[in-house]
Amino acid sequence: MIYEDEILMLVLGLGVLTFMFLNYSNLKRIALFKLLATAFCMFVAGWILTVLEGFFWENALNFLEHTCYAAGAIFMAIWFWKMFGRAGRAE
Amino acid sequence: MHPVAVFDFIFFSACLFCLVVLLKGFKRAFRTGTKLLLAGLLLFSLVYSFCLALEWSGISDRLEGLEDFVGAVLPMWWAFVFYAMIQEMASRELAASEAKYRTLVEQTPLVTYIASLDKLGSRLYISPQVERMLGFEPPRWLTKPGFWTAHLHPDDVERVLNELEASRRANTKFVCEYRMIAKDKHVVWIRDEAVAVTDESGKKLFMQGILYDITDRKKAEESLRRSEAKLQSIFRAAPVGIGVVSNRVLLQVNEKMCEITGYSSAELTGQSARMLYPTQQEYEHVGTEKYAQISERGTGTVETRWKRKDGEIIDVLLSSTPLEPEDLSIGVTFTALDITARKQAEAVLRRLNRELKARNKELASILYAASHDLRSQLVNIQGFGYELSRCCEVVRSWLASSDLSGHVSESVDIAFRKDIPEALDFILASTVKMNALLSGLLDMSRLNAAAIDMKRIDINELVGNTASSMEYQIQEASAKVDIEALPSCFGDASQIGRVFTNLLGNALKFLDSSRAGRIHIYGREEGGQSMYCVEDNGIGIAAKHQEKIFQIFYQLDPTEKKGEGLGLSIVSHIVERHNGKIWVESEVGRGSKFFVSLPST
Numbered sequence: 034m035i036y037e038d039e040i041l042m043l044v045l046g047l048g049v050l051t052f053m054f055l056n057y058s059n060l061k062r063i064a065l066f067k068l069l070a071t072a073f074c075m076f077v078a079g080w081i082l083t084v085l086e087g088f089f090w091e092n093a094l095n096f097l098e099h100t101c102y103a104a105g106a107i108f109m110a111i112w113f114w115k116m117f118g119r120a121g122r123a124e
Numbered sequence: 125m126h127p128v129a130v131f132d133f134i135f136f137s138a139c140l141f142c143l144v145v146l147l148k149g150f151k152r153a154f155r156t157g158t159k160l161l162l163a164g165l166l167l168f169s170l171v172y173s174f175c176l177a178l179e180w181s182g183i184s185d186r187l188e189g190l191e192d193f194v195g196a197v198l199p200m201w202w203a204f205v206f207y208a209m210i211q212e213m214a215s216r217e218l219a220a221s222e223a224k225y226r227t228l229v230e231q232t233p234l235v236t237y238i239a240s241l242d243k244l245g246s247r248l249y250i251s252p253q254v255e256r257m258l259g260f261e262p263p264r265w266l267t268k269p270g271f272w273t274a275h276l277h278p279d280d281v282e283r284v285l286n287e288l289e290a291s292r293r294a295n296t297k298f299v300c301e302y303r304m305i306a307k308d309k310h311v312v313w314i315r316d317e318a319v320a321v322t323d324e325s326g327k328k329l330f331m332q333g334i335l336y337d338i339t340d341r342k343k344a345e346e347s348l349r350r351s352e353a354k355l356q357s358i359f360r361a362a363p364v365g366i367g368v369v370s371n372r373v374l375l376q377v378n379e380k381m382c383e384i385t386g387y388s389s390a391e392l393t394g395q396s397a398r399m400l401y402p403t404q405q406e407y408e409h410v411g412t413e414k415y416a417q418i419s420e421r422g423t424g425t426v427e428t429r430w431k432r433k434d435g436e437i438i439d440v441l442l443s444s445t446p447l448e449p450e451d452l453s454i455g456v457t458f459t460a461l462d463i464t465a466r467k468q469a470e471a472v473l474r475r476l477n478r479e480l481k482a483r484n485k486e487l488a489s490i491l492y493a494a495s496h497d498l499r500s501q502l503v504n505i506q507g508f509g510y511e512l513s514r515c516c517e518v519v520r521s522w523l524a525s526s527d528l529s530g531h532v533s534e535s536v537d538i539a540f541r542k543d544i545p546e547a548l549d550f551i552l553a554s555t556v557k558m559n560a561l562l563s564g565l566l567d568m569s570r571l572n573a574a575a576i577d578m579k580r581i582d583i584n585e586l587v588g589n590t591a592s593s594m595e596y597q598i599q600e601a602s603a604k605v606d607i608e609a610l611p612s613c614f615g616d617a618s619q620i621g622r623v624f625t626n627l628l629g630n631a632l633k634f635l636d637s638s639r640a641g642r643i644h645i646y647g648r649e650e651g652g653q654s655m656y657c658v659e660d661n662g663i664g665i666a667a668k669h670q671e672k673i674f675q676i677f678y679q680l681d682p683t684e685k686k687g688e689g690l691g692l693s694i695v696s697h698i699v700e701r702h703n704g705k706i707w708v709e710s711e712v713g714r715g716s717k718f719f720v721s722l723p724s725t
Contacts, residue, residue, distance in 0.1 A: 105135075
């Protein structure tokens with residue numbers, strides 16, 4: 034089953050992904066940007082999977098979708114921790 | 125529990141963890157300027173967590189539309205985050221770049237400026253160092269058009285604006301040194317270097333330049349110029365020849381140098397100094413001697429001979445000193461003094477001195493011979509005078525005892541009894557006097573011929589012995605002689621003894637009979653000289669006689685038979701031969717002080 038909001042989210046997500054790759058040379062100067070980029074890619078993967086689950090393997094792909102969200106959140110948490118957590122304690 | 129719920133729980137926990145970290149590190153993150161990024165991520169976390177919470181709490185059915193909408197725009201939050209990051213990075217890099225440039229521009233000792241292309245050179249930007257340089261704050265430069273022109277030195281305005289205009293027309297760099305009037309009215313010398321900045325099409329946009337304070341340099345240049353002028357005036361006006369040589373090649377000479385050598389400045393400059401020497405040997409000797417002295421003492425002085433352009437040989441005294449002691453090749457300054465006249469005068473002086481010595485020697489031998497020969501004749505006169513006196517006595521006795529007294533004329537009688545004895549007495553007295561004079565002259569003659577045996581003399585012992593030997597005269601004069609401890613001196617003991625014998629004898633001879641005689645002998649040592657004084661309370665010497673008493677045969681009262689006027693003359697002669705001095709201080713009726721100064725070392 035296809036939901037319009039999921040298609041919209043996927044289209045926007047792919048647009049942002051393209052934007053990220055186009056500006057990668059600028060963005061990579063941000064410390065540990067690879068972690069953040071990986072987190073975002075995980076989220077995009079989740080959005081793709083949530084669209085695909087409407088066509089086939091619903092349960093399996095739903096499982097993978099939430100796995101991607103969890104992994105993306107963990108990568109994001111690590112990036113946050115490395116960027117501000119330790120530095121905050123050092124201050 | 126459904127496995128998907130576990131992953132969502134993990135997701136939810138990670139989002140909460142991010143939230144906590146963000147809140148804890150927000151202060152720092154806010155200060156570092158990433159607040160947009162943080163706000164974006166924070167909103168994303170909150171919203172997505174909120175959506176999950178809605179889904180699992182069962183409320184989603186009632187707020188399904190809201191959850192779908194929030195979920196759909198989630199990528200936009202990420203887009204917002206990435207865009208914010210890029211902007212933040214660009215902003216931070218620009219700020220850092222500006223800070224670097226500003227630091228560079230404003231920390232250098234130079235003033236940097238941007239000026240418009242108008243005729244007044246109005247400033248569009250000027251770095252803060254200008255306030256330290258001229259006292260005016262940067263805003264005053266920027267707000268008043270023509271501020272720069274208005275503060276140029278009045279004498280420089282026209283020249284500077286002309287040069288600025290010319291450089292703009294020729295598209296060349298504007299480089300100009302001028303004076304500006306500072307806020308406190310003092311004059312500051314400025315060096316201005318500016319170029320026109322153009323766009324890609326070549327259109328001039330503005331002038332960009334630097335100013336630096338060259339007041340100290342200008343003062344140094346002025347000081348150097350004055351110093352140079354002084355040296356040049358000395359160089360031109362010096363009464364001696366002055367020149368500069370490098371590797372013995374003449375680089376520069378003054379007018380006096382040309383006058384001494386007979387060559388013109390053009391003829392000398394650039395030529396080897398060899399042209400001035402009569403022989404190669406003389407040229408090499410001067411080089412060797414002079415440069416040896418320079419390397420030893422820093423300066424060199426050599427007497428040599430030069431050959432003038434007209435062939436005349438002249439004597440010169442050369443004094444040289446290097447411009448740079450460590451490197452003689454840079455140049456050596458020398459002075460040349462024409463000493464030909466002095467050399468000739470010295471030769472004449474040496475000849476006259478030799479002649480004078482010969483004459484003196486001759487005179488001394490004549491004096492000795494005359495004194496000696498006259499004395500031997502005088503002995504004859506004296507002897508025969510006594511013989512005539514005795515004969516007169518015999519004749520007078522014979523006349524007195526004979527019967528011829530009545531037959532001898534009265535005049536003959538008077539002659540033998542009175543006139544002839546009186547004449548003979550005068551003759552004999554004169555011969556005694558002349559004998560004493562000749563003895564004195566012989567003494568002086570011997571004194572000149574005698575060698576001086578210089579030794580350290582114990583003056584206490586010498587003066588003590590002298591006083592002892594004159595004890596009889598001291599007692600006869602009823603005088604009291606006090607002798608203090610005296611410093612020793614260098615001299616010939618026998619001759620110095622004569623000095624003190626004469627001075628003590630004179631003091632005794634001229635004591636005042638109206639009061640008890642007192643003679644005080646004392647001395648001290650100062651400045652390498654031993655000074656002695658023989659002081660008496662005698663009759664004293666009038667001021668008009670004081671300078672003459674050391675002259676030969678000079679007597680205060682020639683009618684008094686108190687000597688021949690030779691004693692003080694001999695004393696003076698002896699002291700002079702010892703490189704000493706003698707002088708007198710005296711007051712009539714109070715006494716005299718005779719001072720003798722002799723070398724103590």
